[in-house]
Amino acid sequence: MASSVMVMGTASNVGKSILCTALCRILHEDGYSVAPFKAQNMSLNSAATPSGREIGRAQAVQAEACGILPNEHMNPVLLKPTGRHQTQVVVQGRVYKTTSARDYLENRLDDVWEAVVDSYRFLADRYEWIVIEGAGSPVEMNLKPRDIANVRTAELADAHVLLVADIDRGGVFASIVGTLQLLEPSERARVKGIIINKFRGDRSLFTDGIRWIESYTGVPVLGVLPFLPDLNIEAEDSVALEEARYRLPAADGAVRVAVIQLPHMANFTDFDPLFLTPGVTVRFVQTPAELEDVHAIILPGSKDTLMDGLWLQETGLSAALAERRAAGCHIVGICGGFQLLGQRILDPDHWEGPIDEVAGLGWLPVVTTMTGSKRTMPVTGRVLGPLGPMPVEGYEIHMGRTERLAGGSPFAQVQSPDGDGAWFDGAVSDDGRVMGTYLHGIFHNDQFRRRWLTAICHQFGLQVPAAPDTSFSEMKSAALRRLSSAVRAHLDMPRLYGILGYAPKRGTPAETGGPALS
Incomplete structure (x- = not known):
């Protein structure tokens, strides 16, 4: 049975998908067989598997980072909002039902949870590591009793949990402390490390902040990841449309x-x-x-x-x-x-x-x-x-x-x-x-x-754009390498592996870190 590490967030769009992609790539580079998993995803940005099933785009990208083909077990429940308070529910890659959010939460969760358990066990029997992505925040208290994507999945997988927070949006201390306080003691005990994401500027100015977080929460800060623009890795959430690269001014010619x-x-x-x-x-x-x-x-x-x-x-x-x-x-x-x-x-x-x-x-x-x-x-x-x-x-x-x-x-x-x-x-x-x-x-x-x-x-009558030196597929591979190098450089990899109880299987950049993104 596989070991598992789970990335939960203090909120939506704090960088869970990208961090999971990086961890998938790092474990793959370090010699492990690894697969991604997200119990329940809400997204209109989906992908087709080779077997003709539909899963969230993020899990398809993460599978690529693992060096494997995507399959329907990597995202057993996909919710696709259709408007008018209706959602199409896709279970293990096939349309299960189109229903209201209320009906889904009150009457359908038990049915789809069986698929979640089945899919997780399918992957855990075949890979050494499962990298699990949470959804939104694990402490949306009105939804928490019916939330299958966070704590319930962590318990299913007996996962080591990493909590990621976005410092760029502000309120990082409150978001970390508030999330941990709202977790039950047994849930909080699963959180083995905190990761600060999207940091801009001089990291040394945040040293006192790290000390405070560790002292107040008792949970180690495993890294402060810089804001990484132009990653060129496919985004999952439509909130990415608000990023600057989607609103570029037109250049002459x-x-x-x-x-x-x-x-x-x-x-x-x-x-x-x-x-x-x-x-x-x-x-x-x-x-x-x-x-x-x-x-x-x-x-x-x-x-x-x-x-x-x-x-x-x-x-x-x-x-x-x-x-x-x-x-x-x-x-x-x-x-x-x-x-x-x-x-x-x-x-x-x-x-x-x-x-x-x-x-x-x-x-x-x-x-x-x-x-x-x-x-x-x-x-x-x-x-x-x-x-x-x-x-x-x-x-x-x-x-x-x-x-x-x-x-x-x-x-x-x-x-x-x-x-x-x-x-x-x-x-x-x-x-x-x-x-x-x-x-x-x-x-x-x-x-x-x-x-x-x-x-x-x-x-x-325009000048034909010059063809790039590499194909788009090669650009994607290069982007994954850049991502893993950047995350290695800013995470305490020896400490993380110590928490997980493992070490790289082969000599890799994990032993020395890697260059950060420019």
Whole structure:
């Protein structure tokens, strides 16, 4: 049975996911077989496993840090809010039920807890270490009796707990002391170390603060992690959209790309590769005025496509999009965004909500009807149309059946990894400037991304951005190495291993620390 270490936070967005990713990578580098685990996750940023199951994006990234493929047991319960106080509950990668928050908390927890126990034991029987991520705060007292993601999971796994606090938001002393005080004595005894995250400035100025925390709480401070900008590791929470890198000003001569920030936007990390491409400026937009100078527009996925279609009309964005289309803009819709580019979206059985039908933007010859089943799978294939032919890979996570009408052409021909049949995906307008696809991760394909940007540059007389020296996949690997080096450099690794009762299996940077991020 595996040993386990769990990262709990004093609040949401204090850095639990990133710290878990770093610990996964460090244990992997130090010679252990390790897997991530998060009992219950609430996120619209999900990933498809090779077996065609759906889990939170953070656990897929953490699996990559462990050097293993993701599976549904790493995140047995995924909650996907759909609006109107409803949540789609995904259990071990499959849709279990769409229900209200109250019904879920009062009537469904016992059912899903059985899946949590089953999934944890599945991983614990196969790996030496499990790195567990908590959710939010473990001491939301109105929810604590029904919270399955924090204390209850720590007890299931008999986990060593590390408590992480975000000093950048202020109130770090109160958040640490308050969290520990609200834990029961047996729960508090599991907390073996405190980690201060997102520190800016001269760390020596916080020495007295460390002494005070250790003296007052009796829990050692294992490290003070600096604020690490531009990690280039996929974020889980949409709060990341407020970070500066998502609101960059346009540089002179750059390809200006706008992503429509739909109210129910899902899988916003689809566009991360564009942020790392030289000569490209990307910003998320919510008003017509923000579209005035862009060369390309992306409509992302949505967890409530019909409601987001109405929002486009009510905000005037539909008209603004039409103006940019007439001006020559290239437009790409992914998943729900693809559906919005079509003629109509129908929901006669009200799978998404009370709306029967919404008109699409009308630029692709397709009609989508919402269904109760969800298609979740990784796919491979080749892009067709004006940018093809070229190989492509990605993954599908969507509800709805899309019918192609007369006109236009398919975007790609794809198949599942087992080669069980092939089908046409998406659609492309006759002029080639509007494309829709169900493939999440399309911009992670280096060749597609570069051909698409080249076509935009030719359209507007811009200089084609230089191709980076490395692929996006290599950039991700480098980012994980940088993260583990930075965390090693600022955590007391010998002390941490002493608390855990282990040591690195092989000579690694853990013995000497590593360079910090610049």
